[in-house]
Amino acid sequence: MSRAVEESNRRMLRARDAMDRAYAEPLDIPTLARIAFVSPAHFIRTFRATFGETPHRYLQRRRVERAMFLLRGTEHSVTDICMAVGFTSLGTFSRTFHDIVGESPTAYRRRAVPLGAPGCFAMAYCRPASLLDKPGGTGGG
Incomplete structure (x- = not known):
């Protein structure tokens, strides 16, 4: 190099x-x-x-990763979590979350169970795939 x-x-x-x-x-x-x-x-x-991936998409994915953690581990409202992770619009947060995770934040919270594993393992296991990891993904954002 x-x-x-x-x-x-x-x-x-x-x-x-x-x-x-x-x-x-x-x-x-x-x-x-x-x-x-x-x-x-x-x-x-x-x-x-x-x-x-673009910087914008990376930042969105990073925010969604944190939101996933908060949805699994807290009782905060989806709106509070949306604002806490840096989104300024609940609609944009919900659409972005669905694009990255494949389901709405509310559906994710209902389905998700807190993992009894160390945080580093849980983060790796629950990390959403980038668009490049998905079949037919473009990586745009």
């Missing part, structure tokens, strides 16, 4: 780590691009080439 590719990957990881830490905060492409020291257009292209 060339030094330039390695540096590019490091910058994309820096931005992805920021997204993981602040997933519930309002994050926009210009802010993330500044973290990676690249232009917004270059950031979107490079992030997708590096991680297989």
Whole structure:
């Protein structure tokens, strides 16, 4: 791997780590691009080439992962969870959740049972697949 590719990957990881830490905060492409020291257009292209999905879709999936955890482990309302994970619209949250998980947040909560496994195993087991993992998926978002 060339030094330039390695540096590019490091910058994309820096931005992805920021997204993981602040997933519930309002994050926009210009802010993330500044973290990676690249232009917004270059950031979107490079992030997708590096991680297989757009920054927007990655952030949505990260938020849905956290919502899944909260739906399984708390009695908070779906609306409260929606706002807690960074969505500002219940409709957008429900549509995105359904697109990623395959069912509504309410249906997921009814079906889900708290796992009696360590958190790291539960997260890996319950992690929603990206669009690229699904047959016919495009990875767009």
